[in-house]
Amino acid sequence: MLEPEVEARPWDEQLALDDESYRAQLRYLLERSPFYRAKLAGADPDGGLAELATLPLTQKDELRASRTRENASSSCIRSRAATSAPCHASFCWSCTHSK
Numbered sequence: 882m883l884e885p886e887v888e889a890r891p892w893d894e895q896l897a898l899d900d901e902s903y904r905a906q907l908r909y910l911l912e913r914s915p916f917y918r919a920k921l922a923g924a925d926p927d928g929g930l931a932e933l934a935t936l937p938l939t940q941k942d943e944l945r946a947s948r949t950r951e952n953a954s955s956s957c958i959r960s961r962a963a964t965s966a967p968c969h970a971s972f973c974w975s976c977t978h979s980k
Contacts, residue, residue, distance in 0.1 A: 900929045916947040 882888045890898075907926040910917040920943070924936060 896930070903930050903933065915952070916944070 904926045907921070907924060911921060911924065911926065920939060921936060925932065
């Protein structure tokens with residue numbers, strides 16, 4: 882094992898950590914993402930992992946359709962900031978829609 886304290890952690894401890902992480906991620910999405918706020922309307926971060934199976938799946942086409950100039954891909958922003966070359970992300974608004 883590379884990390885015994887992680888890989889051999891008791892199940893109940895791992896489940897508690899995963900549940901806390903899930904709740905934080907869901908809160909983050911609901912606070913900051915208009916797309917996920919609409920997609921996950923009614924989702925309760927306090928429900929925890931027990932309610933994970935009730936959430937709708939997200940399709941790649943939905944994410945592509947949600948892109949606007951104001952809501953550009955973060956991967957594009959990162960790649961364009963690092964170099965002067967345009968990114969090649971298939972879902973990047975500025976790269977796919979300005980051609």
